[in-house]
Amino acid sequence: MAEIAVSLWRGKADGNYQLYRVPQRDNQTVLDVVTWVQRNADPTLAYRFACRVGMCGSCAMTVNGRPRWTCRTHTAKVIKNGKLEIGPLANLPIIKDLACDLEPFFEKWQAAKGVFAPRLTRVDAIERIPPSTAPRLAADAAIECINCAVCYAACDTVRWNPDYLGPAALNRAWTLLNDVRDVGQRQRLQAVAAEGGCHACHSHQSCQQHCPNALNPTASIAGLKRHTMTAYLKGELE
Amino acid sequence: MNVRLYILQRGSAALMVPLVLLHLGVIFYASARGLSAADIFARTRGSLFWGSFYAAFVVAAATHAAIGVRSIAAEWTSLRGAALEVLMWSFGLLLAALGFIAVAAVVLA
């Protein structure tokens, strides 16, 4: 039976790769490989997964240098010369082995005001929002983000600029900017126009290239740049 | 980078698109004909057009380059805070000063 020479990252930032020989199977995903190692070779391996069907984003790891959902990555597509290299997501502190700490990612989400601020309360009538209006179309195009942090891991501006809020947080801010039910726009624009906000983005498009949900944070951030520029020129921003 | 620097950076870039294209034309024209200093001065000395063209170019280029260098320093070196501002302003002012001297040298009699 064919085997894959799998290098898995063990330890923290100062750790190293450890080599495992894993049986190669048809229709095998990278998550299957990691699971096989934990169950058959080394039960001390730490890794994350949940749905294993490409819905939750929990299994995101670095595979051969790129951030991906391991449950949706067939080994046949990524094996090179019978080898595979798997590490935790980049740009985040490593807890252990293949599991990283997503707290900084979510803190930046909050800092970008990626939180819905409603005008109405539960006792008010539900507001009707036609899905075909321009703002709703813009929001819907970017709404399917499940906070998997693949874009954050792929972004060099995140890597080079510790203040940068990152593509996911800014993409979410953009969807809320286009939400007519939201009344927190002033604070949101202020948040994304600050140092480390949308203007730090250089439009590399690594986020757009790697997003497993085919989202385009570069386009969302471009929208934020336009909005903040207009607001600033109108004197609505500090 | 913030909204003010962004507007100056992209604004100076947009202004320079036509300036650079014309300047490329000047480069091709001058080098293909092997223009001498006298040939250049005959075209530039006392010219309001070339004076304003290159003065605007100097202002835009100094702004754009200074902010660009600041971004690169912020991301690729360990410079932070006030040091970045000092770098940006000193480089920008240096380019503006040298640039205006160059424009004056070529345009003023």
Place this chain on the structure above:
Amino acid sequence: MNGLWDRQRRGFSRSGHRRDALWLAALLHRLSGLALAAFLPLHFLALALALKGEIALDGFLRWTANPLVKVAEMGLVFFLSVHVLGGIRILLVENLAWFQGQKQLATGALIGALLLALMFLVRAA
């Protein structure tokens, strides 16, 4: 087994995205800008030779006839062209509604700049 896989490394490998065309386009944009920023003061100083009169500037212009200098000038024409053409793409991305064909445009900018640089060398030589 290749020793590359066994030795201690400084961190796990995480830069596969740097092989993408658009990332490389951004790198070229940054490096060309840096080269132009470094060149600009020298360019201004050379032009300021005009203050010393025609002879001083002509002396400098004669020096630029050297073939090695011409090749360096071609490099500068390439940097200026690729920076402005790539920059136009970024201005469009950031100010217009999203459009497809980013990789094609970036490649077009590179090819356009190479053609301009070649044209310069051919005409100026």
